[in-house]
Amino acid sequence: MSCGGTGEEELIGDWQRRAAFPDVPRSYAATFVIGNKGYVVGGWNGFAVRRNDVYVFDHTVGDNGSWDQLDVFPGPRRSHSVGFSAGGFGYVGTGWDGDETDMRDFWRYNPNSDEWTEVAPLPDLARSRRGATAFSLSVGGKEYGYVGFGFHEGNFDRLYLLDIWRFDPDGQTVVNGETFDGSWTRVAEYGGSHKREGASAFVIDNKAYICCGKSNNTTVSEFWKFDPDGAAREGKQLWTKLRTMNDVNPDEDYDDDYPGLPRAYGVAYVVTTGGQLRGHIVGGDVSSGNASKNWEYDHDDDLWTQRTSFFNHRNTQSREGMVSFSFPNTGRAFVGLGKRGTEYCDDMWEFFPLEDDYIYDDY
Numbered sequence: 466m467s468c469g470g471t472g473e474e475e476l477i478g479d480w481q482r483r484a485a486f487p488d489v490p491r492s493y494a495a496t497f498v499i500g501n502k503g504y505v506v507g508g509w510n511g512f513a514v515r516r517n518d519v520y521v522f523d524h525t526v527g528d529n530g531s532w533d534q535l536d537v538f539p540g541p542r543r544s545h546s547v548g549f550s551a552g553g554f555g556y557v558g559t560g561w562d563g564d565e566t567d568m569r570d571f572w573r574y575n576p577n578s579d580e581w582t583e584v585a586p587l588p589d590l591a592r593s594r595r596g597a598t599a600f601s602l603s604v605g606g607k608e609y610g611y612v613g614f615g616f617h618e619g620n621f622d623r624l625y626l627l628d629i630w631r632f633d634p635d636g637q638t639v640v641n642g643e644t645f646d647g648s649w650t651r652v653a654e655y656g657g658s659h660k661r662e663g664a665s666a667f668v669i670d671n672k673a674y675i676c677c678g679k680s681n682n683t684t685v686s687e688f689w690k691f692d693p694d695g696a697a698r699e700g701k702q703l704w705t706k707l708r709t710m711n712d713v714n715p716d717e718d719y720d721d722d723y724p725g726l727p728r729a730y731g732v733a734y735v736v737t738t739g740g741q742l743r744g745h746i747v748g749g750d751v752s753s754g755n756a757s758k759n760w761e762y763d764h765d766d767d768l769w770t771q772r773t774s775f776f777n778h779r780n781t782q783s784r785e786g787m788v789s790f791s792f793p794n795t796g797r798a799f800v801g802l803g804k805r806g807t808e809y810c811d812d813m814w815e816f817f818p819l820e821d822d823y824i825y826d827d828y
Contacts, residue, residue, distance in 0.1 A: 478759070478773040479820040483813045484522070484529040486802055490809035491516060492786030493730075494802065497548035497555040499576050501525045503790030503799070504535075506557045509544035510809050515563045517542040519574075522790060522813070524797060530813070539581050540572050547599035551608035552634050559587065559597050559615065567593040567617055571632070573646070585638035585647040591630055592617045596662035596730070600673045602693045609633060609693070611652065614678065616662045625660035625680050655704045659685045663729035667744040667791070669764055674744055676710060679729035684751060686711040686727045690764075708767050719768055725758050726769060727751070732789035732803075737796025738818040745816070747775045747800060750785045757783040761818065772818065775800065784810065 486505070494508030494516070503522045509515050519535040538557065546560025546568070558571030569587040574580075587593070597615030601608055613629030629652040636648025661678030664685070668674070673691040677684065688707040695701040710726045731749025735742045738761065747759040757774040776782035787803030801813035 475821075476771060476773045477821070478761075478816060478818045480773065480776060480814040480816055482529075483524075483799060483801075483815050484532055486520065486811040486813060487532045487534070488518060488520065488811075489516075490804075490811040491802055492784075492804040492809060493544040493546075494786075494788055495543075495546040495548035495557045495560070496788045496790065497550040497557070497574075498790055498792065499550050499553060499555055501792060501795070502576070503788075503792075504548070504555055504574070505788055505802070506538050506548060507543050507546060507560070508802075509563070509786075511804070511807065513563055515542035515544045515561075522799070524790070524792060524795070524799060524815075530799070536579050536581070538572065540570055540583070541566075541568065543568060545595035547597045547612055549599040549601045549610040549612070549632075551601045551610045551632070554634070556584070556610055556632070559594050559612065561595040565618075567595050567619070569593040571647070573634075583645065584634075585632075585636070585645040585649060586640065587612070587630060588638075588649050590651070591628060591649065592624070592626060594626055597626075598664040598666050598675065598678075600666045600668055602668065602673060602691075603671055604693045607635075611673065611691075613652070614661050614664050614675075616660075625662060627654060627657075627660045629655070653703055655689050655691070657687045657689060657706070659687050661685045661729075663731075663750065665731050665733040665746050665749075667733040667735050667746075667762075669735060669742050669744055672764075674707075674733075674762065674764065676733075677726075677728050677731060677746060677749065679750070684727035684729055686713075686723075710769065722771060723769065725751075725771075726760055728756055730785040731756065732787045732800060734789040734798040734800060734816070735791045735793060736798040736816055736818055737793075742793060742796070743818070745772070745798070747789075748784045748787045748803060756785060759816070772816075776814065 491508035495506040517538045524530040543560035555574035594615035610632035664678030690705045728749030728751040744762040784803035
């Protein structure tokens with residue numbers, strides 16, 4: 466393979482700039498997707514006060530998509546929170562207020578009325594947390610949200626968490642005499658040996674793939690698949706351990722480049738490649754400084770392949786705490802915002818998985 470101007474091997478895929486985020490740059494915001502729109506809630510721009518504003522990105526408007534500001538998030542300001550969508554509603558919860566408080570509350574967003582309603586918080590046994598992971602899956606034709614991992618900080622101790630909880634939008638929960646919509650049920654633990662914060666998750670064929678993160682300041686290379694219907698089918702299971710995301714097989718060459726793969730606070734997305742949805746991870750916090758690298762996962766063969774790095778191989782654009790939107794109905798995906806060092810970013814990019822590197826020359 467020939468070498469490009471950056472001195473790196475040429476890789477498949479390219480990035481094209483889309484409409485910039487209209488407000489101050491930020492990182493560690495919560496996101497969710499409803500239909501053709503992606504939502505950004507809160508986050509942090511390096512100042513002491515966390516954000517509570519809400520923006521929506523419609524990727525079908527014009528050539529570059531369009532942003533609109535919505536009503537503010539009514540809960541406490543926060544960063545390092547999570548979001549998911551279920552049943553046509555968005556949900557945001559957990560996170561950090563920037564002081565000493567980790568949160569367990571959750572809020573439901575109605576896109577038809579632009580209104581937020583507080584729903585059942587994570588139960589006491591689940592602990593408040595930040596840096597958690599969230600996704601949504603269907604069981605019996607009904608969508609549920611899933612929230613887990615992260616860490617709880619209190620009394621100068623950091624407790625990494627291993628538990629995962631399922632949110633039922635149709636349930637009800639009574640807290641201190643007040644009734645909230647929604648209920649939480651603990652999911653069987655995944656059997657891995659690592660608690661983790663800043664993990665990434667993507668969903669393909671109604672199965673969640675959970676990877677990366679860090680524990681005790683060390684990146685995690687264990688990789689697991691969660692099948693919400695697995696226990697109901699003969700020979701299947703809820704959790705399946707996949708190949709380790711590191712070079713652990715000296716007699717095999719498939720993982721020779723994998724040491725650049727594990728990271729924390731990267732973002733995951735899915736995009737259509739050759740007619741199939743493929744999962745990707747990009748950005749994040751890694752000790753080797755290569756968090757701009759972009760990896761594609763083949764869930765049929767359980768293999769990772771490196772694709773064109775974020776922002777056209779510009780390693781100076783390595784970032785953590787970015788946002789990503791995946792739109793399986795159109796097969797498109799977008800990544801942006803985040804921070805590198807003390808600099809916060811407001812740009813958004815679309816990834817084209819089959820284009821030649823640098824075809825758009827848009828940097």
